[in-house]
Structures are given as structure tokens and as C-alpha cells.
Amino acid sequence: MHSFRSLPLAAALLLALSACQPSPAPETAAGNAAPAATPDAKVDQQFELLSKRFLDKAMELSPITATQMGDHRYDGRIDDMSKGGRAATLQAAKKFLAELDSLEVARLSRENQVDAAILRNQLRYEIWSSETLQSWAWDPQVYSQLAGGALYGLMARDFAPMPERLKSATARMQQIPALFTQMRANLDPARVPRIHAETVARQNAGVLSLVDELIVPNADQLKGEERKSLDAAIATLRAAVAEQQAWLDDTLVPNAKGDFRIGESLYDEKLAFALNSPMTRQEIRTRVEADIASTRAEMYDIARGVLADRPDAPEAMPDSPSPEQQQQVIEAALELAYADRPARDEVVELATRTTEEATAFVRENNLVTVPDTPVKIILMPEFQRGVAVAYCDSPGPLDKGLDTFYAVSPIPDDWDDAQVDSFLREYNTRSIHELSIHEAMPGHFLQIAHSNKYPSILRAVLGSGPFIEGWAMYGEKVMSDAGYMDGDPLMKLINRKWNLRAMANALLDQAIHVDGMTRDEAMELMTVTTFQQEREAAGKWVRAQLTSAQLPTYYVGYSEHLDLRREMEQREGDAFELKAYHDKVLSFGSPPVRFVRQLMLDEPIQ
Structure with missing residues (x-):
């Protein structure tokens, strides 16, 4: 996953995994379908001034996000x-939306029409989030992420002495301490779900770990x-942290009675704008179910090849297997991949090495232009643990020449041997290769490095989650198709398994929040249908309760x-050139994919 930056105006956006969007269906850049109009430089200038004022106000209202973006005017707030x-x-959101609606957006340049559509989506999200979703009243993660982000954003990178x-x-x-007071008042x-309260109670001390690890060792410089x-x-x-911990343990957790399921109406409203895609919840389900079936069939064929002539292979591997035979054969082949796994203290070291190998492969095979900036593999800060195993944390678009972090969560000290074994089976050596491809090369690190070169700061700040996460998954496929690790069939099998994980994510999210899926049902989808290990599935169940509309x-x-x-x-035929295509797609920043298509094909922006 990518560590999404939130656009200010709503501080709750710092909780990127809980991102939500407004209720009406997405509109075109002009507000509704409209015939093409001749671009007007005056209207472009009006929009660009509006965009700049919006960003300035947004940074002022959310200083913590401003620091993340690389705007350091408010680092002391x-x-x-x-x-x-x-x-x-x-x-502020309502004021800017009214101004945007008063512009002749159809007279903007095509690039500015895209930015206007993205901005309208964001502003309507802000209003809906504040008035309808009201996460500030029921989600304590909003505040814990602000507290941790306030210090981490200052101390993690050397943007100033x-x-x-x-x-x-x-x-x-x-x-x-005043933020903690606001949290307790709000x-x-x-309304607080118990899982949210318990998670924040575990994360609370992480603020002090930032102090002890990043601030205290440097204190003598003052x-x-x-x-x-x-x-x-x-x-x-x-x-203040001790006082907060007591309140969390003694008041919030025991009294947390909210439902973590947000329900059909809120979910559909949120999903439409979180994705900014034509795909509806029902269409996602239909497509996912078909893709799960076809991917499992492909995995079965790969597994049969891996197991051929092995004395321990399942007895029955027919061309047309029963569901039970398909399951048995795929699981048997995956066991061969699980056997090759790192020690519990070697995961970060392996992530470093696999990132180097993936980078060399991308360069050697001329797949996409590789940025010169480095990526550093680090242990995930404590205040951010408990949601995902890894993430890519890129510098803000206004910070130049700073490090990108590929953060990996350590295995918890309190896990027993069986839990550690389950985790390392899931994150076996080949899966760490896959993880490094996704988070670093040619995934998030490479894509965000390209994105930050795009001249529109607004577009960089409001990057599309589906574009960013979708690219990282697409990068995994590109590497597999190019024969990464010498076309190792077990690596291909792991790649398809990771594809299944994403499909399960999309189903889980809607099934849990809309259809009332139980933990047992979720665990069966993950551990049986999509071959995930118990620790991975248990963690995803927690994540799916803590978030909504991000997993798809x-x-x-x-x-x-x-x-x-x-x-x-299909359009270019023999003239299609892969690297040129990738560089072109990445040249537009990180807008929703539908806008990339419209820009590339010179179609109306809508």
C-alpha cells in the first residue's frame, strides 16, 4: 500500500486508509456532460488562482498535512x-466549491479540466465527510494519526537543519495535549466501534516512541x-500520553458501542468518490468473482507444471479438476514456495536486497524510466503499525531531493512460534520479492517519483488512490510477464496469489460493510478461496473493520x-512500445485512470 497523503481542509484525511467521498455520483469536470468548448486563457488563469488559494488555505487549516506535502510555513502548528x-x-470547503461552480470549466484547457474535476470531487468529499460521515465523532484513529504525523513529518526527513x-x-x-482534549470532547x-478504540489504545504509546527515537537523540543540538x-x-x-492512555483504557474501550459496518447507503456514497471510477459496487463484485475463477484456473495450470514428476504430487491432476482437486493441487505447489522463507529478523534485509534486484531488472529490461532518487527500507514507525504490513512513504511534492521510505512492519514480539510461522509462510522469500515490486520498483516509489515531476501541485496533492495502488499491482504483472526471477513458475504462482489477495480485498470491503459478512466467512474467503495464511487473513479482517472504500x-x-x-x-498495433507507454501514463501525475485515458486519446474530459 502507499502511505497516502491527505489534503488538508479536513484533518481527518490524515487517516488515509479511512478516506471517504461525498454522496452524489461523480460529475464531469464541467459539473455535467457538456459539449467541447474553446479553451479560454482567462478562465485558465482564474482556475489556477483558485487552485493556488485553495492549496494555501488547505495547508493553513491542516499544518500537519502541509509538512507532509513539503510546505513548511506551518511546521510549528x-x-x-x-x-x-x-x-x-x-x-472554506463550501466557499471554494461555490467559486469553482461559478467558473466556465468547459472553457479550461484539458489538463485544467482534469484538475477542476479532481478538486470538485475533493471539496464535495470534505463537505460530506464533515456533515454526513462525521468521522471526527466516532473514529479515534483520526486523532492518533494526527498526533503521530505531527512529529514524524518533522523528524523523518532532513528538509531543514x-x-x-x-x-x-x-x-x-x-x-x-490540546489535540487529546479535543479528541475526548468530540x-x-x-458511536465508536470497539475495534477502533482498541487499536488506538495499542497505538497511543507510539507517539512517545517517536520522541525517544527521533527527538531525544538529537536534543543536544538545542x-x-x-x-x-x-x-x-x-x-x-x-x-499527556499517560493521561490519554488511562482514558482510552478506562473510558473509551469499555464504552465503545459503535458498529464498524458503515452500511449500504454510506458505503455506496463513499465508494463512488473514493474510486472516482465508473465501476459500481455491483459491477466490482461481478468482475471480481469472474477474475477469481479465471485466476485460480491459471494457478492450477502453473501448479500442475510445478508438481509434474514430483513423487509427493497429488494423485489426481486432471485437465478439468473438481473444486477440491483444484484446491489441493494449488496448495501443494504453494507449499514449495512457503518452504523458502526468511528468518523472523531478516525480513527488512530481504526487502532491501529484493528492491535492488527488482531495480536492476527494470533497468535491464527497459520497462520504464527509473528515477535517480534512492529508496530507503526502514522499520515501520510504531504509531503506524497494526493496519498494513508495509507501505511506501514518498516525500511531499513540494520537498525536492528527499528520501522515499519503504517501511516494513516488524513481527510483533508477543507472537508465538505458530503465529510467526504463519506470517513467514505468507511473506515467504518470493512474496517479499512481490512486496518490493509493489512498494518500490516499479511500484509506488517509481510511480510517485514520476508523479511529483508533474507541474500541477494540486494534482500531486490530490493523487488518486486507485491510480496509485492500481499501478503498483500492474507493476507486479509487468515484472511477471517480463520473466522476473528467470520466469520461475513459483514466482508466477505467488504473483497470481497476490492478485487473488487484491480481489479478495475488493469483495471483503463491500461484503463486510454492506452485506454483514462474518469473521468466519471472511476467513474462508481469504484462507481457502484466495490461499492466504491465517495471520495475513486475521490482520486483513482487522483492517477491513478499521477502514472502508480503501481496500477496493x-x-x-x-x-x-x-x-x-x-x-x-489494440489501437497502436505493432507500433506499441511498452516503455514509451509506461512513461506516457506516468507523465500525467496520479489522476484517476479514466482521466489518463481521456487525455491520451484526446477525448472529452468527463
């Missing part, structure tokens, strides 16, 4: 989640009164990227 702060955010960043960290640590325990202020802020924050982004974006590639291959 944090977001205001009080009633007044939220009202200011809502008022350490003393300057320490002074900003001092100011933010002084304000985090949250209604009767002297005199500045050092005293830093020490006092740390002491105050430690006390992988499959939907992947499907859209595949559809676009096929269409361009």
Missing part, C-alpha cells in the same frame, strides 16, 4: 479539531532556553490500468 476549527474547515526542526517539534509537542463512545523548552514539552507530552482501490485501479493498456495495444 497542528490541526485544530475543535468545533470552531472544524467549522472553519467546512466553511535539525535545530530548526527540533524547535518546530517543541511547538507541536506543546499542542498535542468522540461519542456510543541550547539554553530552547533546550529547556524542548525538555519541558517532552515531559508535558509524556504526562487495488483491484479497481489495477483493472483500469489493464483495460487502458489493452486498448492502447
Whole structure:
């Protein structure tokens, strides 16, 4: 997964995995279908000024996001989640939406029509999120991610001299206790799902791990009164975190009575805008179910080839297997891949090596232009653990020349041997290769590096989750098709298994939040139908309760990227050139895939 940056205006957007969108169906850039109009430079100028004012206001209203984006004017402040702060955010969103609606958007250049459509989607999301979803009233993750992000964004990268960043960290640590107070005032325990409360209770101390790991070791770089202020802020924050922990453990968790399932109406509203795609919930289900069947059939054929002539192969491997025979043969072949796995303390080292190997393969096979900037593999910060195994954390579009992090979560210390074994079977050596392809090369790291070169800051800040996640999955297919790891059939089998995981994600999300899928049903879909190990499936069950409308982004974006590639291959025929195609797709930044298609084919933006 990519560590999505949230656009300000709503601080809750820092919880990227809980991203949600407004209820009406997506409109065209002009608000509704309209005939093509002649571009007008004056209207373009009006929109660009509106876009700049929006970004400036958005950064002012969410200083933590501003830091993530690389705008460091507000590094000494944090977001205001009080009633007044939220009202200011809502008022700003409505004001900018009214201004945007007053423009002759059909007279914009094509690129600006895309940006206008993206901006309208975002503003309507802000309004819907504040007035209808109200995550500020029931999701404590909003606040825990703000608290951790406030310090991590300052200290993780060397965008300014350490003393300057320490002074900003001092100011933010002084304000985090007020954020905790706002959290306690805003949250209604009767609406808070227990899984959300328990997760945040486990994450709470992660703020102090950031202090101890990133701030305290550098504290001597401040002297005199500045050092005293830093020490006092740390002491105050430690006390505030302890007070918060007591409230979480004694008040929020015991009284959390909310339903984590958001229901059909909210889900469909959210999904339409989270995806910004023509695919509906019903269409996703139909397509996923067909793809699961075809992918399992392909895996069966690969598995038969792997197991041929092996004395321990299943007795029956017919051309037309029963469901039970298909399951047995695929599982037997996957066991060969699971046998090759790292030790529990070697996962990060393996992630580093596989990233280097994948990078060399992309260059040697001329698949796509590789950026010169490096990627660093790190342990995932504690405050972000518990949702995903890994993520790519790229520098903000306004920060230039800084590191990209490929963060890998360590295996929890309290896991027993059976849990560790389950995890390492899932994240076997070949799966770590697949993970590095997805998170780094040619996945998230490469794609975001290209995206950050696109001149529209608005488009970079409002990057499309389906485009980003879909590209990372598409990158896995490109590597498999190109014969990565010498065309190793077990690597191909693992690739298809990972495809199945994304398909399961898309089904799980809607089945859990709309159809009432139980844990047992979810575990069967993951561990049997899509061959996931128990630890992976158990973690995904938790993630699916904590989030909604994010898990489908992988499959939907992947499907859209595949559809676009096929269409361009058909149009260009023998003239189609893979690297040129990839570079072209990546040259537009990270907009929804439908806009990339319309730009490439010179079709109306809608």
C-alpha cells in the first residue's frame, strides 16, 4: 500500500486508509456532460488562482498535512479539531466549491479540466465527510494519526537543519495535549466501534516512541532556553500520553458501542468518490468473482507444471479438476514456495536486497524510466503499525531531493512460534520479492517519483488512490510477464496469489460493510478461496473493520490500468512500445485512470 497523503481542509484525511467521498455520483469536470468548448486563457488563469488559494488555505487549516506535502510555513502548528476549527474547515470547503461552480470549466484547457474535476470531487468529499460521515465523532484513529504525523513529518526527513526542526517539534509537542482534549470532547463512545478504540489504545504509546527515537537523540543540538523548552514539552507530552492512555483504557474501550459496518447507503456514497471510477459496487463484485475463477484456473495450470514428476504430487491432476482437486493441487505447489522463507529478523534485509534486484531488472529490461532518487527500507514507525504490513512513504511534492521510505512492519514480539510461522509462510522469500515490486520498483516509489515531476501541485496533492495502488499491482504483472526471477513458475504462482489477495480485498470491503459478512466467512474467503495464511487473513479482517472504500482501490485501479493498456495495444498495433507507454501514463501525475485515458486519446474530459 502507499502511505497516502491527505489534503488538508479536513484533518481527518490524515487517516488515509479511512478516506471517504461525498454522496452524489461523480460529475464531469464541467459539473455535467457538456459539449467541447474553446479553451479560454482567462478562465485558465482564474482556475489556477483558485487552485493556488485553495492549496494555501488547505495547508493553513491542516499544518500537519502541509509538512507532509513539503510546505513548511506551518511546521510549528497542528490541526485544530475543535468545533470552531472544524467549522472553519467546512466553511472554506463550501466557499471554494461555490467559486469553482461559478467558473466556465468547459472553457479550461484539458489538463485544467482534469484538475477542476479532481478538486470538485475533493471539496464535495470534505463537505460530506464533515456533515454526513462525521468521522471526527466516532473514529479515534483520526486523532492518533494526527498526533503521530505531527512529529514524524518533522523528524523523518532532513528538509531543514535539525535545530530548526527540533524547535518546530517543541511547538507541536506543546499542542498535542490540546489535540487529546479535543479528541475526548468530540468522540461519542456510543458511536465508536470497539475495534477502533482498541487499536488506538495499542497505538497511543507510539507517539512517545517517536520522541525517544527521533527527538531525544538529537536534543543536544538545542541550547539554553530552547533546550529547556524542548525538555519541558517532552515531559508535558509524556504526562499527556499517560493521561490519554488511562482514558482510552478506562473510558473509551469499555464504552465503545459503535458498529464498524458503515452500511449500504454510506458505503455506496463513499465508494463512488473514493474510486472516482465508473465501476459500481455491483459491477466490482461481478468482475471480481469472474477474475477469481479465471485466476485460480491459471494457478492450477502453473501448479500442475510445478508438481509434474514430483513423487509427493497429488494423485489426481486432471485437465478439468473438481473444486477440491483444484484446491489441493494449488496448495501443494504453494507449499514449495512457503518452504523458502526468511528468518523472523531478516525480513527488512530481504526487502532491501529484493528492491535492488527488482531495480536492476527494470533497468535491464527497459520497462520504464527509473528515477535517480534512492529508496530507503526502514522499520515501520510504531504509531503506524497494526493496519498494513508495509507501505511506501514518498516525500511531499513540494520537498525536492528527499528520501522515499519503504517501511516494513516488524513481527510483533508477543507472537508465538505458530503465529510467526504463519506470517513467514505468507511473506515467504518470493512474496517479499512481490512486496518490493509493489512498494518500490516499479511500484509506488517509481510511480510517485514520476508523479511529483508533474507541474500541477494540486494534482500531486490530490493523487488518486486507485491510480496509485492500481499501478503498483500492474507493476507486479509487468515484472511477471517480463520473466522476473528467470520466469520461475513459483514466482508466477505467488504473483497470481497476490492478485487473488487484491480481489479478495475488493469483495471483503463491500461484503463486510454492506452485506454483514462474518469473521468466519471472511476467513474462508481469504484462507481457502484466495490461499492466504491465517495471520495475513486475521490482520486483513482487522483492517477491513478499521477502514472502508480503501481496500477496493487495488483491484479497481489495477483493472483500469489493464483495460487502458489493452486498448492502447489494440489501437497502436505493432507500433506499441511498452516503455514509451509506461512513461506516457506516468507523465500525467496520479489522476484517476479514466482521466489518463481521456487525455491520451484526446477525448472529452468527463
